[in-house]
Amino acid sequence: MLDEDLICVIDLGTTEIRAIIGTYNSRLNEFEIIAYSSVRSEGIKNGEIINVEALSNCIRDCISKIEDSLDITVYSSHVVVNAKNVKYVRSSSQILFYDKEGKIVEKEITEKDVMTLMDKVKEEHFESGYVLSDVFISKYEISEGGKSDEGEEVDGNMIDSPVGMSSNGLKVDFILSFMKEREYKKIIKSMEFANIEIKGIILQPVAVSTFLLSKDDREIGTLLLNMGDSSTDFVFWQGGKMKCISNLAVGGRHFTDDILIACRLSSREEAENIKVNYVHFNFDNYNSDTFTISEEEEEEKRFVKTIVVDKAVKFRADDIFDAIENKFPCPGLKKNMNLIVLSGEASKMKDFKEFISEKFGVAVKRNLHTLKGVKLLVEGGGDVIDSKFISALGGLKYVSNRKWGEMSMRKSRRLLPLENFFKKIIFWR
Numbered sequence: 345m346l347d348e349d350l351i352c353v354i355d356l357g358t359t360e361i362r363a364i365i366g367t368y369n370s371r372l373n374e375f376e377i378i379a380y381s382s383v384r385s386e387g388i389k390n391g392e393i394i395n396v397e398a399l400s401n402c403i404r405d406c407i408s409k410i411e412d413s414l415d416i417t418v419y420s421s422h423v424v425v426n427a428k429n430v431k432y433v434r435s436s437s438q439i440l441f442y443d444k445e446g447k448i449v450e451k452e453i454t455e456k457d458v459m460t461l462m463d464k465v466k467e468e469h470f471e472s473g474y475v476l477s478d479v480f481i482s483k484y485e486i487s488e489g490g491k492s493d494e495g496e497e498v499d500g501n502m503i504d505s506p507v508g509m510s511s512n513g514l515k516v517d518f519i520l521s522f523m524k525e526r527e528y529k530k531i532i533k534s535m536e537f538a539n540i541e542i543k544g545i546i547l548q549p550v551a552v553s554t555f556l557l558s559k560d561d562r563e564i565g566t567l568l569l570n571m572g573d574s575s576t577d578f579v580f581w582q583g584g585k586m587k588c589i590s591n592l593a594v595g596g597r598h599f600t601d602d603i604l605i606a607c608r609l610s611s612r613e614e615a616e617n618i619k620v621n622y623v624h625f626n627f628d629n630y631n632s633d634t635f636t637i638s639e640e641e642e643e644e645k646r647f648v649k650t651i652v653v654d655k656a657v658k659f660r661a662d663d664i665f666d667a668i669e670n671k672f673p674c675p676g677l678k679k680n681m682n683l684i685v686l687s688g689e690a691s692k693m694k695d696f697k698e699f700i701s702e703k704f705g706v707a708v709k710r711n712l713h714t715l716k717g718v719k720l721l722v723e724g725g726g727d728v729i730d731s732k733f734i735s736a737l738g739g740l741k742y743v744s745n746r747k748w749g750e751m752s753m754r755k756s757r758r759l760l761p762l763e764n765f766f767k768k769i770i771f772w773r
């Protein structure tokens with residue numbers, strides 16, 4: 345493995361900062377991870393960066409652990425960020441080709457034409473206070489008379505490349521993701537302060553989809569539900585394409601809050617402990633179960649019926665499902681959804697999977713077997729990497745799959761990564 349093949353990815357999570365270094369071989373669908381580390385996250389609250397300095401210290405600590413274990417220096421990294429401050433726009437745009445007399449003509453589509461179309465997209469959807477963070481092409485269309493071609497497959501995401509085809513115009517259907525500019529600047533600053541050049545920003549739901557969803561999953565109509573600490577992402581895939589993507593500001597911490605209130609607790613740690621160890625969603629079976637609470641300021645141990653916390657979290661879960669049904673802007677979701685895939689550590693709650701399956705009447709899986717495909721070349725690293733690294737692994741795979749785009753970025757290191765993203769669209773095939 346050459347040093348320059350190595351990719352570093354840092355996942356800026358609300359509860360933890362996680363970093364991995366390694367490679368992904370798309371031909372063999374194999375990861376080789378040579379180092380990973382995680383530290384408790386500080387400076388991010390409710391999915392927003394509230395203290396750049398504290399966050400950059402955590403990033404530095406996390407990376408220093410890797411540097412020390414490998415005896416190397418990490419100069420640059422990609423980052424995965426949660427999508428709480430992101431909004432998505434689904435739309436389409438087109439250009440027509442004219443000759444010198446102003447008549448529409450058929451011609452061979454070049455990369456420059458694709459760039460022109462993408463510039464138009466950018467102009468049409470510019471919004472002050474937001475930066476364009478990524479673009480997901482659903483499909484290109486060429487005008488009648490032009491010749492179409494089979495698209496080649498990248499990472500299960502069909503991109504019909506129009507370059508080289510003949511047409512009198514070019515249309516594109518896409519989803520754009522926009523990040524709040526102030527949040528984007530804080531991410532850049534946090535990395536800068538930690539002395540690491542930022543090579544690209546990947547949204548968590550995109551990274552997780554890339555890692556967890558198989559080609560078949562993307563084809564049959566699969567809803568990915570990624571529940572982190574402060575928010576939950578929804579991504580719907582069908583026919584090999586990302587159809588819709590959204591984010592709800594409810595995650596694991598809200599379940600903890602509910603337990604805190606239901607049990608009249610003063611410590612979040614105790615509420616977290618209850619969430620991880622005693623809560624279940626299949627509560628009919630646990631009607632008579634109890635657990636004990638022993639908070640410092642209470643003289644005696646308290647017995648609490650499990651059903652009290654089970655009911656509290658179920659209310660919260662119902663909120664999330666109502667949001668999927670009523671607020672997730674995804675036409676045809678209910679009709680076309682055949683599978684739900686869960687990710688994010690908060691989705692580990694007991695019987696949550698079964699509960700969701702019953703609610704939606706479709707199969708639900710947590711797809712963790714995919715972690716077995718990750719080779720750990722780390723001393724004392726164990727056989728299987730923890731599921732909490734899924735976002736970082738997905739980021740690594742996402743970046744590797746787009747190595748052409750990466751190469752084009754490397755040639756112009758001075759440009760901010762996001763300014764270069766139109767180039768990526770052309771080179772990412």
Ligand SMILES: Nc1ncnc2c1ncn2[C@@H]1O[C@H](COP(=O)(O)OP(=O)(O)OP(=O)(O)O)[C@@H](O)[C@H]1O
Nearest residue numbers: 357358359360426572573574596597688689690692
């Ligand atoms: N075994 C478990 N059972 C239930 N909840 C859990 C378990 N382990 C972790 N959690 C919860 O998962 C949440 C953290 O999830 P995750 O690690 O995916 O988020 P994050 O990456 O730190 O944050 P985010 O992606 O929202 O910025 C916390 O609320 C934590 O309490």
Ligand SMILES: [Mg+2]
Nearest residue numbers: 357548572735
């Ligand atoms: Mg996360």
